Amino acid sequence: MSVARHDAGLEADLRALLSQVHPVFMLPPIAASLFGGVLAGAFDPRLAGIHALAIFAAVYTAHVKDGYVDFYSRGEDDDHPMSEWGCRAALVGSTTIVFACLVALALLVDAVAALVTLPCWLIGYHHAPQLDTNPITTTTGYPAGIALALVGGFYVQATTFAPVALAFGAVFLVLLSGVKVIDDMQDYEYDLSIEKRTVAVSLGPDRAMSLAYGLMLTALMLVLALAALGPFPPSSVVAVLAFAVVAGFARRADPEIATMLLVRGCYVFLAVLVAAVWWQPLV
Structure with missing residues (x-):
């Protein structure tokens, strides 16, 4: 049996398998996993690699x-x-890889x-058709996976749930939920036609936009508060800026361009946070 739908052969099958690797959406969860490990202080590359592989396989x-549900079950994709x-x-x-990593983590940690790693796979596997039919779970599924990847990456290294790791997880959950609302607005007309209840469909585009940037602002204010109170290093302020x-640029763009800008902004946000935590240049 062939993996590829249109062509036959090993090369075609590999291309089909690789078609489901989407770096823009896969890199943030993996980076969050590694960031959690960095946040823990002591960093075992072997454990970090196992956890990151589990996260990759889950995504x-x-x-x-x-893709399977949208094309073969719902008939939404062409x-x-x-x-x-x-x-x-x-x-x-992919599920076999996830559970092999879970067994390894159970034995080594x-x-x-x-x-704490298992929910990432549960969210990924049940995203369609269960979680993507509700405006709340549609919006928070991916951000929750990233938050869990961060907290899990921390626990794998430190074997504890420190307040700083939970706080960072909360920040990413809120920030990325705002980005996800913008991302879903790209398909507003189509989602409305099939009665798919995203936030934009449920609230309308204008109110959804306000909610999205309100969530992002809340996350940034939370970072500032935690930097002032001590759990976060003072240099975290640079990530907020x-x-x-x-x-600010994304606010003036259409949803497609805004999503591209905001996702890449999250990369910068995470990179600056890594630098702030690792080197603490302002301490």
Whole structure:
């Protein structure tokens, strides 16, 4: 049986499998996992690699399942590069990788390390058709996965849930939920036609836009508050300023361009936070 839907052969199958690797959306969860490890202080590259691989496989599961449901179940997409059998085989493969990593984490760290990582796969596998039909879970699924990746990456290294890790997880949950609202606005007309209840469909574009930037502003204010109170290093303020500049440009753009800017702004935000935590230049 062929993995690829249109062509046959090993090369075609590999292309079909790689088609579900979307770096723009895969890099942030992996980076969050590694950032959590950096935040813990002591950093074991082997444990960090296992956790990051589990996160990658969980997100890959989400992409394959989403494409499978949208094309083969809902008929929403016009085409899909993977055959129905290929989608199922890929889901089995990615899920096997996730659970192999969970077993490794349980053996090398403890059972909690595996349990805190498991929800990332649960969110990915159930994104479609369960979680993407509700405006709340549609919006928070991906951000929650990133927050959990960060907290899990921290726990794998430190075997504890420190307030600073939970605070960073909360910041990313709120910030990325705002970005996700903007991202979903790209498909507003289509989602409205099929009665898919995204935030934009439920509230209307204008109110959804206000909510999105309100969430992002709340996350940035939370970073400033935590930097002032002590859990975050003072240099975290630079990350807030960097993202605020990007958000200012995004506010004037259409949803497609705004999403591109905001996702890349999140990369900058995370990179500056890594530098702030690792080197603490203003301390």
